Amino acid sequence: MSSDDPISPRDLSLTWSARVSLTPRILAVNIIALAMLAGGFFYLDSFRSRILDSRIAQASREARLIADAMAAVAPEERGALIMGYARDTGARLRLYTPEGRLIDDTRLRGSTNAILRDPDKDPWRQDVARFLDGAIDTIVGATRAPLFREKRNGLDWPDVTAALDPTVARASVWRAPDRTPVITAAARYDDGIVFTTANARDITTTVRTERFRLFVVLAIVSLLSILLSLFLARTIVRPLRRLARAAVRVRLGRAREVVVPRLPDRRDEIGLLARALSDMSGALRARIDATEAFAADVTHELKNPLASMRSAVDGLGRVKDPALQEQLLAVVRDDVHRLDRLITDISDASRLDAQLSRAKFESVDVGAMIAALIDGRHARGIERDIRLSFTPREDVPLSVYGEGARLERVFENLIDNAISFSSDTGIIALTATRADDMLVIRIEDEGPGVPEAERESIFRRFHSVRPASEAFGRHSGLGLAIARTIVEGHGGSIMVESREDRRSGAAFVVRLPLAGLD
Known part of the structure; x- marks a missing residue:
C-alpha cells in the first residue's frame, strides 16, 4: 500500500483491546509467551508418567524372575534368596500362600527397604515441595494414585489376587503419605506367590529437580521479559504520550507555546511520527x-x-x-x-x-496555453503598441501536471505585470526551455526592472512596486502573490531576475515539473 492509498477504518480498528493501554498490552503479549514456556510443567507430568510406566514394567519382570528363582531352589534356601534380591533391588519382598497367608518377609528378617517416611517429621522444605507437587498435579490434571495402606491378608492386595493365575504377573502404583510413588508387583511360583514393594522416591526426586530447573529458567526469563517489556513500553509509550499531549495543546489553540519533540536520535517509526508532528505544528504555526x-x-x-x-x-x-x-x-x-x-x-x-489541495491535476500543454493567451491579447489589442512574442523550443516537451485554469491565471498575471512596466512599443518575450526535469518559462520585459532588494518582497501580499505613471489603486498587490501560491502548489517555483542580455528590464522565471518523466 502506498502512502497515498486510502486507509480503511477497519484496518486500524481494535475490538476489546481498544481501551487497554499499550504498556499492559506489551506485558500481556510477553506473559502469554511465558505461559507457553510454563507449559513445560505438563511435559514434566508426561515425563513422570513415562518413568512410572517403565518402572511398572520392570517391577513385573523382576517379580516374574524372582518367582522363577523361587521355584528353582529348595524351600529352605528361599529366605536367603529373597534377602539377596531385597539387597540388590532395594525392594521389600514377601511370600504368600495361595490362601493369602504370609510365609516370609524381608522386613521380619531385618531389611529396612521400602520403609515409608512420615511427612509430619520432614522439614518444612519437604512440605513446600509436596504442596507444589499437589498444586501442579491439580493444574495439569494428573491421575491421583490410591493411598498406600498395609493389608493383613495377602489376598487383599490386587496384585496378589491377580497372580493366582500362574500366567499373570501384575504391578500397581500407590501413593505414599509423603506423595512419593509406591510400586507393587506379584507373581506365582509352585506353591506360593512372591510380592514386591518398592518406594520409588528417586522418581519424585528427579521430577522435583527438573521442576526446580524449569522454575529457575522461568523466573529468569520472566524477569528479563518484564524488564524488556517495561523498556519497550518506556521507549514507545512515553514518547507517544508526550506527542499526544503536545497535539492536544496544539488543538486547544496553544500552537505558539507548544514545542513538539522531534526526537532526532530515533530512526524508527516513532521518530518519523515525532518529526512529522513537529513539522505539521510548525506549518500550522506558520x-x-x-x-x-x-x-x-x-x-x-x-x-x-x-x-x-x-x-x-x-x-x-x-x-x-x-x-x-x-x-x-x-x-x-x-x-x-x-x-x-x-x-x-x-x-x-x-x-x-x-x-x-483538492484539485485533480491532469496533463496541461503550457505551450498551447501561452500561445492562446498571446493570440487573445493581440485580438483585443494591447495598449501602447506593446508586442508579445513566444518562442518555444520544438524539442522541449511543454506538458506539466496541473490545473489549467490556475496555471493560465499565473501567466495572465505575469503578462499583465510585464505590460504595465513595459515602455511604449516595447517587446515582451516569452521563452520555454528545459533544465533537467523542469520546464522553464521566462517572461522578459523592457521596463525599468526590479531592484535587487525588492525581488523577494514583490511576491508578498499587498506589496506592490508600481510605475510612477500608473494611476493609484489599479492593482490590488495580490497578483504576484497569487501567482507564486499557484506555482508552488504545482511543485514549482517563481522568481524575478535580470535579463540575460543585461539590457534594461525584468525577467520572471517560472519552473514547473515536466509531465511524464516518472
Whole structure:
C-alpha cells in the first residue's frame, strides 16, 4: 500500500483491546509467551508418567524372575534368596500362600527397604515441595494414585489376587503419605506367590529437580521479559504520550507555546511520527501567522478606499458646485471599483490553498496555453503598441501536471505585470526551455526592472512596486502573490531576475515539473 492509498477504518480498528493501554498490552503479549514456556510443567507430568510406566514394567519382570528363582531352589534356601534380591533391588519382598497367608518377609528378617517416611517429621522444605507437587498435579490434571495402606491378608492386595493365575504377573502404583510413588508387583511360583514393594522416591526426586530447573529458567526469563517489556513500553509509550499531549495543546489553540519533540536520535517509526508532528505544528504555526498577517493586511487595504469614499461622500453633502460633485462621484466610483477588485482578489487568495489541495491535476500543454493567451491579447489589442512574442523550443516537451485554469491565471498575471512596466512599443518575450526535469518559462520585459532588494518582497501580499505613471489603486498587490501560491502548489517555483542580455528590464522565471518523466 502506498502512502497515498486510502486507509480503511477497519484496518486500524481494535475490538476489546481498544481501551487497554499499550504498556499492559506489551506485558500481556510477553506473559502469554511465558505461559507457553510454563507449559513445560505438563511435559514434566508426561515425563513422570513415562518413568512410572517403565518402572511398572520392570517391577513385573523382576517379580516374574524372582518367582522363577523361587521355584528353582529348595524351600529352605528361599529366605536367603529373597534377602539377596531385597539387597540388590532395594525392594521389600514377601511370600504368600495361595490362601493369602504370609510365609516370609524381608522386613521380619531385618531389611529396612521400602520403609515409608512420615511427612509430619520432614522439614518444612519437604512440605513446600509436596504442596507444589499437589498444586501442579491439580493444574495439569494428573491421575491421583490410591493411598498406600498395609493389608493383613495377602489376598487383599490386587496384585496378589491377580497372580493366582500362574500366567499373570501384575504391578500397581500407590501413593505414599509423603506423595512419593509406591510400586507393587506379584507373581506365582509352585506353591506360593512372591510380592514386591518398592518406594520409588528417586522418581519424585528427579521430577522435583527438573521442576526446580524449569522454575529457575522461568523466573529468569520472566524477569528479563518484564524488564524488556517495561523498556519497550518506556521507549514507545512515553514518547507517544508526550506527542499526544503536545497535539492536544496544539488543538486547544496553544500552537505558539507548544514545542513538539522531534526526537532526532530515533530512526524508527516513532521518530518519523515525532518529526512529522513537529513539522505539521510548525506549518500550522506558520499558517496561523500568515492568516493573522493576511487579516491585518486586508483590514489595512480595505480601510484606504473606505476612508477615501467616506471623505468623498461627506463632501457631497456640503459641496454645491456640480463640477466638484462630479469629481467626488468619480472618486466614489473609483473607490467602489477598487474595493470590488480588492474583494475579488482577496477572496481568490484566501481560498487558493484549499482549492489547490483538492484539485485533480491532469496533463496541461503550457505551450498551447501561452500561445492562446498571446493570440487573445493581440485580438483585443494591447495598449501602447506593446508586442508579445513566444518562442518555444520544438524539442522541449511543454506538458506539466496541473490545473489549467490556475496555471493560465499565473501567466495572465505575469503578462499583465510585464505590460504595465513595459515602455511604449516595447517587446515582451516569452521563452520555454528545459533544465533537467523542469520546464522553464521566462517572461522578459523592457521596463525599468526590479531592484535587487525588492525581488523577494514583490511576491508578498499587498506589496506592490508600481510605475510612477500608473494611476493609484489599479492593482490590488495580490497578483504576484497569487501567482507564486499557484506555482508552488504545482511543485514549482517563481522568481524575478535580470535579463540575460543585461539590457534594461525584468525577467520572471517560472519552473514547473515536466509531465511524464516518472
